Amino acid sequence: MQTIKAAVCHEFGAPLVVENIRIRPPGIGEVEVTLGAVAICHSDISFADGAWGGSLPAVYGHEAAGRVTAVGDGVRGLAEGDTVVVTLIRACGTCAGCASGKPTLCETPYDGDAGPISTAEGGKLHQAMATGAFAEKVVVDQGQVVKIPAGIPQDVASLIACGVITGVGAVVNAAALRAGQDVVVIGAGGVGLNAIQGARIAGARRIVAVDMSEAKLATAREFGATDGVLATSKSPWRAAYKALGGRGADAVIVTVGAIPAYDTAPRYLGRGGRVVMVGMPHSGAVSSYEPVILAAIGQGMIGSKMGDAVIQRDIPWMVDLYQQGRLKLDELISGRWTLEQINEAIADTRGGGARRNVILFDRPGG
Secondary structure (H helix, E strand, O other), X not given: OEEEEEEEEOOOOOOOEEEEEEEOOOOXXXXXXXXXXXXXXXXXXXXXXXXXXXXXXXXXXXXXXXXXXXXXXXXXXXXXXXXXXXXXOOOOOOOHHHHOOOHHHOOOOOOHHHOOEEEOOOOEOEEHHHOOOOEOEEEEEHHHEEEOOOOOOHHHHHHHHHHHHHHHHHHHHHOOOOOOOEEEEEOOOHHHHHHHHXXXXXXXOEEEEEEOOHHHHHHHHHOOOOEEEEOOOOOHHHHHHHHOOOOOEEEEEEOOOOHHHHHHHHHHEEEEEEEEEOOOOOOOOOOOOOHHHHHHOOOEEEXXXXXXXXXHHHHHHHHHHHHHOOOOOHHHEEEEEOHHHHHHHHHHHHOOOOOEEEEEOOOOXX
């Protein structure tokens, strides 16, 4: 067992505590990754706030990149020294979800209480989201990591693990957007900006960003939005219709977990359009809509987890887009922090202005 530093949640809603924990070596089919960077996702904050329950104490963090420093028996295609992206998508490969080509819907449960980490005293420590990346190292299943070129900066690479595949994938995989179609993206935060990029890359005719901040709408235009609408205006869907030439959108991507956004999302749709639900409200929150409208003009609502990504397919594609200059990643980073500053980084993220804050692990030669 090794001793490493991690930011541990002992109580929902309380600051994380940076302390020593233990991590075991990788077992069969597992790899150890020494992290270079981990980004802070709003899902980590929601979990730490107790929005969805869960086991404590826990180590959150699931949007990471680093280098493989040990491999267990049976690992194929990965070796010590490889630069990798680490994701929370742990897929068994054999259940109905995996066999149908949707690893994000894997039906095989994972017990984070029995994972590779423990407290400094050897007690239970929950590996949240099968990752636990608010730590210097992780041990994860080999299927959760994807090898990338060594020259990709790890702070940039960490973003791909969740925010980028979720946003881009919601448009390309879940909405199956075709060139020439119109998109409305509700929420111009980290995931929303990537949904906008996904729509631009897919060849959307018009991309309307909807947000409560003029500053965020300006940023959305930098990432590819053709139009911006203030969500605080009266009947903002009417402004979106006007921007789209008097019609509704083919796809509406909801990237925030706010119930008002879900209540109004169908109003932005055109005939045959689809709402893609990405943002995650707290458990128990309820939205309402008028189903007769959806039924009458062939509209629909679908959920999208992690952009319906197949990481071994989608991450190399997105890395290649970044290398070509067609996918903005550097511009997504708002701030860089140390592990000891994680509570400050979380507070800054809560403020709503950050695109993505990233924790960097200072390593010689990194």
